[in-house]
Amino acid sequence: MPRKIGSLTLYSVDDLHEMLGISKMTLRAYLREGRLKGRKLGVQWFVTEEAIRNYFEEDRELPDADSALQKQPPPKMKYIVQGVNDLVSESEECNSISETIECLHSQPIISLFQVQITNSITGEIIEIIKARDFIERHGE
Numbered sequence: 070m071p072r073k074i075g076s077l078t079l080y081s082v083d084d085l086h087e088m089l090g091i092s093k094m095t096l097r098a099y100l101r102e103g104r105l106k107g108r109k110l111g112v113q114w115f116v117t118e119e120a121i122r123n124y125f126e127e128d129r130e131l132p133d134a135d136s137a138l139q140k141q142p143p144p145k146m147k148y149i150v151q152g153v154n155d156l157v158s159e160s161e162e163c164n165s166i167s168e169t170i171e172c173l174h175s176q177p178i179i180s181l182f183q184v185q186i187t188n189s190i191t192g193e194i195i196e197i198i199k200a201r202d203f204i205e206r207h208g209e
Contacts, residue, residue, distance in 0.1 A: 072115075079115040099124075147189040150182055150200070157181045164189075166207045173200050 072079045080088070082096045099105040100114050105124050107116040148169040151160040159182075163169040169184060176182055182200040187193065198206070 145189045149185040
């Protein structure tokens with residue numbers, strides 16, 4: 070049974086389970102993931118009517134959000150060719166795949182190098198890959 074606090078109505082997981090016919094485990098997962106907004110008081114979750122409305126309205130807005138994500142250009146990458154051990158301390162930054170492959174082909178022993186693929190805007194490392202694997206994936 071929902072709890073009333075002034076003009077605020079709070080629904081527990083049990084209330085939502087009975088009203089919507091969704092399992093309690095699924096409801097708790099949605100709350101933990103933030104798909105359904107709620108607050109935990111003690112050991113019990115509570116959800117407002119507004120949060121329930123927002124959950125169902127978000128579903129209608131998802132196609133627009135997905136299309137907005139699809140319109141974003143892929144992030145610009147930076148490729149850093151670097152030695153894999155103390156024998157080779159070289160490091161060279163490249164701005165394209167073709168430039169990176171050219172740099173790798175200029176190395177006398179390719180197996181001593183790896184390529185760090187980094188998002189040039191955020192600086193986040195996307196992947197570190199062996200030089201030979203990079204050439205196989207992107208090269209001739």
